[in-house]
Amino acid sequence: MTADREESAMTVQDIAYTELYTDDHAGAVDQFSSALGFLPVAESRDDTSTSTLLRQGDVKIVVTSGDAVAPFVDRHGAGIADIALSCDDVTATYTAALAAGATVAPKRFGVPAMAGFGEVVHSLVPTTATAPDARPAGRRWIALPPDAPGTEGPARLLDHVAICLPGGTLDEYADRYTATLGLTRYSSAYVAVGEQGMDSIVVRSGSGRVIFTLVAPDPAKQPGQLDRFLERNVGPGVQHLAFLVDDIITAVGDYGQRGVEFLTTPASYYDALADRLPAKAGHVDRLRGAQVLADIDEWGYLLQRFTRSPYERNTLFFELIQRQGSRGFGSANIRALYEAVERDRLTTP
Known part of the structure; x- marks a missing residue:
C-alpha cells in the first residue's frame, strides 16, 4: 500500500449518521418527521433502549431513548451524543487515532468509538454505512412501513x-x-x-x-x-x-x-x-x-x-x-x- 493510500485508509470520509439522545422519544421523532421533513425508516428495541432511524436526502439521524441513555439526558438534556464517522478502514483509522492520543469511548452495539468532546463520541463505521439503505450496525432494526406518516423535506x-x-x-x-x-x-x-x-x-x-x-x-x-x-x-x-x-x-x-x-x-x-x-x-x-x-x-x-x-x-x-x-x-x-x-x-x- 502506498503512503497516500495508507493516509487515506486512516482518515474519515463522511458523517454516516448523528444520534440524538432524548427522554421524549415520540416527541423527538415527530419533530424530525413532521416539522423537519425526515422519514422514519426503521426502529430498533432492546431491554435498555429504543431507537428510530430517520432519513432525508443523504442525512441520517437516529433518535434514541431509554435507560441506556438516561444518564446523558439527565446531565445535558436532549442532544446529539454520537457523530458517527465512516472510514475506508475502520481498524486502521481507530488504531491510528488511539496512537495519536484519542481516548477510547465505550462501545455500543459492538461498534468501536472514540471520545469527541464532552460526552459526545464518534463511532467509527465502514464507508458502506453511508449507503442509502444502510442502518447502524449492531442493532436489530425492523423496517417501518413505507406509508409511515410524513413527507420528505428539501434537505440533501x-x-x-x-x-x-x-x-x-x-x-x-x-x-x-x-x-x-x-x-x-x-x-x-x-x-x-x-x-x-x-x-x-x-x-x-x-x-x-x-x-x-x-x-x-x-x-x-x-x-x-x-x-x-x-x-x-x-x-x-x-x-x-x-x-x-x-x-x-x-x-x-x-x-x-x-x-x-x-x-x-x-x-x-x-x-x-x-x-x-x-x-x-x-x-x-x-x-x-x-x-x-x-x-x-x-x-x-x-x-x-x-x-x-x-x-x-x-x-x-x-x-x-x-x-x-x-x-x-x-x-x-x-x-x-x-x-x-x-x-x-x-x-x-
Whole structure:
C-alpha cells in the first residue's frame, strides 16, 4: 500500500449518521418527521433502549431513548451524543487515532468509538454505512412501513456540524482532530459584539464531507450566548446541525408551514445588504421576506437561515444552508447569527 493510500485508509470520509439522545422519544421523532421533513425508516428495541432511524436526502439521524441513555439526558438534556464517522478502514483509522492520543469511548452495539468532546463520541463505521439503505450496525432494526406518516423535506445532506466548546480550548480540539482523524484546519474567525466575543475554527476532512465548525466564547470578554449554552448543556456539545438545500427560500417556506420556528433578522441587515453584496441587490426583497442571510467568498454566495431550538434546555438548533459556489461559512453572517441568538436569549423567558 502506498503512503497516500495508507493516509487515506486512516482518515474519515463522511458523517454516516448523528444520534440524538432524548427522554421524549415520540416527541423527538415527530419533530424530525413532521416539522423537519425526515422519514422514519426503521426502529430498533432492546431491554435498555429504543431507537428510530430517520432519513432525508443523504442525512441520517437516529433518535434514541431509554435507560441506556438516561444518564446523558439527565446531565445535558436532549442532544446529539454520537457523530458517527465512516472510514475506508475502520481498524486502521481507530488504531491510528488511539496512537495519536484519542481516548477510547465505550462501545455500543459492538461498534468501536472514540471520545469527541464532552460526552459526545464518534463511532467509527465502514464507508458502506453511508449507503442509502444502510442502518447502524449492531442493532436489530425492523423496517417501518413505507406509508409511515410524513413527507420528505428539501434537505440533501449534512453540510456541517457546529460544536460549542469552552473558551480557550479551540486550538486544543482543532489539533486533536487534526492528529487523530486527519482533519485539517480550513478557516478561522473572531467576532466581537459589544462586550462579548467568540472564536471559531473550521476543520474538515480531505473528502470535504466531514466539516466541524468549532466555536467558543472569548474568556476575556463578558459572558454571552455561548457561555449560556455551555451552562445549559453542562459542558461542550453540538450547537447546531446544518442541512444543505437547493433553494433556501422555498425550503424556509416549506419548513415554516411544517411549524418550524426561525430566528429573526433585524431590518437593518437587509437595508445594508444591497451595498455589501451589489450582485444580490435585486434579490434583497425576497431574502428579506424569507429572513435569509447572505454572504460571499472568493468562490461564490452563501445563503443561510437558523431555527430556534425545539428542546427544553434551548441548546441544539438547526440551520438551512444553500451554496451558490461558496465554500466558506459566512464570516459576516457569524455576527448576524450571534446577534440573532443573543436577541432570542434576551427575549425568551
